[in-house]
Amino acid sequence: MPQAVNTIINARWIIPVSDQDKTDYLYQHSLVIQQGRIEAVLPTETVSGQYTAEETIELTEHALMPGMINTHTHASMSLFRGLADDLPLMDWLNNHIWPAEAKWVNEEFVRDGTRLAIAEMIKSGTTCFNDMYFFPDITAQVSASSNIRATVGMIVIDFPSNWAADQNDYFNKGLQVHDQYKDHPLIKAAFAPHAPYSVSDEPLQRIQMLANELDVAIHMHVHETVDEINMGIENHHCRPIERLNRLGLLSPSLMAVHMTQLTEDEIQLISDTGTQVVHCPQSNLKLASGFCPVQKLVENNINVALGSDSAASNNNLDMLNEMQTAALLAKGVSGNAEAVPALQALKMATINGAKALGIDSETGSLEAGKSADITAIDMNRSGTEPVYNPISQIVYASQSADVSDVWIAGKQVLKNRQLTLMDEKDIIEKARNWQTRILTG
């Protein structure tokens, strides 16, 4: 007698991104969802003998893959998308972004900006994001109500902001968010010290201690630019990674974002300490920050995840696009056309992000027992046919508009390109209102 389940999705291909599977992708397979979790992945021809579902969905031209994980972003900055382009990092930060943030960032900005970002993320197949920004309480609230998985940053930075007045205020407000969401199925908190040049030793030591105690991750910009290295040498008499090591921060709990400036010794140290690296290729290119040596990191068994950074330095939150750039750029930078092949890029955008966030038992691959965080990609258009290998096509040819359906924890949040829980028209209208205020203010 077949087992009763909630949903069966019959797909042309399933790409589990699982280390257990012998094949990289499965042809004409089905994914079974029961109570928000993946019950089974099995050949479509055998599914009806084993399961009977409330809802059966036919995705005959589609590939199912794990929902993507954007392991570094500042979601609400989407309201600054394209505000200041074609500028180097320090000019961009000091003369454009930081003044705009000082003037505009408040609860309403973060609410409207995060909703804009989540709409874009879900429509481009992202089911989880790792955020660093002011008002993480609002980011958490909006994420929970949009049913997207998020790790929000308990941001710490040496200067005051509209969110917190001083160091203690940052810690207190951040820890309140942590406490509020500690049992939430989708929302987590991580410490988010901004960067080596903007956070002094004392708060970093406090973060190290608290992160251990509370068992939460740490999310930090590290070795993004040559400027940062120079500031480290000037102010702390060593390169930032050496300082972080001395402060005890290098560990599997640390997500070190960017990492474009790395010596061989530093790569070894990152590998030895199990530190996670988050690669943001488009942002690094756009700000001319340097090249993260991704292939070398992979060869040294370092877990490399992928992030878009904010839409103000990208200018999208599109992980398919980011994955394509990561796969292409690694080849150019290493001079090796076999570097970061398509499946490796797909792992960086899925399971590696889950590992970096410490949630790989919950999400990041399509395996029985995990949360049903799923992205369906329609492969049937002139720009992606014929399909010799669906993984290669997704990484090198698909675009976010091909994402047809998305589930998070078993709930369908995108249905045939339509958001089911969000009003995209209203979100865009609010974004335009912000634009008018920012331009005329």
Added chain:
Amino acid sequence: MPQAVNTIINARWIIPVSDQDKTDYLYQHSLVIQQGRIEAVLPTETVSGQYTAEETIELTEHALMPGMINTHTHASMSLFRGLADDLPLMDWLNNHIWPAEAKWVNEEFVRDGTRLAIAEMIKSGTTCFNDMYFFPDITAQVSASSNIRATVGMIVIDFPSNWAADQNDYFNKGLQVHDQYKDHPLIKAAFAPHAPYSVSDEPLQRIQMLANELDVAIHMHVHETVDEINMGIENHHCRPIERLNRLGLLSPSLMAVHMTQLTEDEIQLISDTGTQVVHCPQSNLKLASGFCPVQKLVENNINVALGSDSAASNNNLDMLNEMQTAALLAKGVSGNAEAVPALQALKMATINGAKALGIDSETGSLEAGKSADITAIDMNRSGTEPVYNPISQIVYASQSADVSDVWIAGKQVLKNRQLTLMDEKDIIEKARNWQTRILTG
């Protein structure tokens, strides 16, 4: 009394890409089309007093830009999209692409493959392409019937193919195509010697002479990889550019494609001779061929156009995607975040391609008198809002699915995402049939 015209398009923005305009983009302007040509570009509020049209189109959320020019591709190779990925150029060519071509390339292959490519190109806003492949007669025929602008390559290569038996055969068949289309409004022919390592001196001299005589362009892969340079030194005792210079090929008639290996002296020589460069960033990255020093070329007043190369080494023909990569990569390679800003990238994808092909009096910008080759981009979605600057958004955030409408020589070939002259379903079905044959053959 208002002048009677065929079409008025009222758009939110018009990006003329014209050196004459003082502003980079125009807000709430209209474009007037009469008998296939641009009659005027003027403020929407003044259009009704001056023109009355058979058809008025409201594109209230859209930007109009010149149709893009893909200045280097091998269109019909789209049937090999994803056949062999993550491999270096010479392995990819010798062990995968060339054997597949020897086995499969014939008139039917080129017809079906070119149709697939044109469908993708039009749907991604490309209105003109510069092709190099066997059976250029078929490419020309399919392009003409699809109403897309094309320059087809009179290919010359030292070894026989299914298209031609020997050198004379290549020349004779190529020149027949040239003669057949010499008065065609959309189709042109250019000589297309494959590469320095695959074409010997004698045919190159003959091409140089004939190109002068017939006033046609020359389209050639040049300095694509280190291997090519080494082969040149071994077989001709000099680097390929020196050999091409000695043979008299460096001139404004030559489109030198790839150019990833360039000394300072060679850059000077390219500049002095007015040689055109065609940059293919995604293909160069994917095959790990090297980095074209685009910013240095621009600083030396060299005209740099943009190409996708074939879908077998990309894996798409999407010029929006290519433009984004070009703008981002130039910053990373030069270490200068101000390198190739958005408008420069847009020029590379439009007017610079027209200049390289010698058709800039006909197309490449939206100016009165030129052919109405127009791409409309819908800017109204969560991934591209708000719009502080439409040019920046198009280059860094838009995707080909945002291309809503396309006109070529005044004829609408894409209408609200639907091809008007091509049957996309049939095109995809034929592509799938080829896939089955190639995989089981």
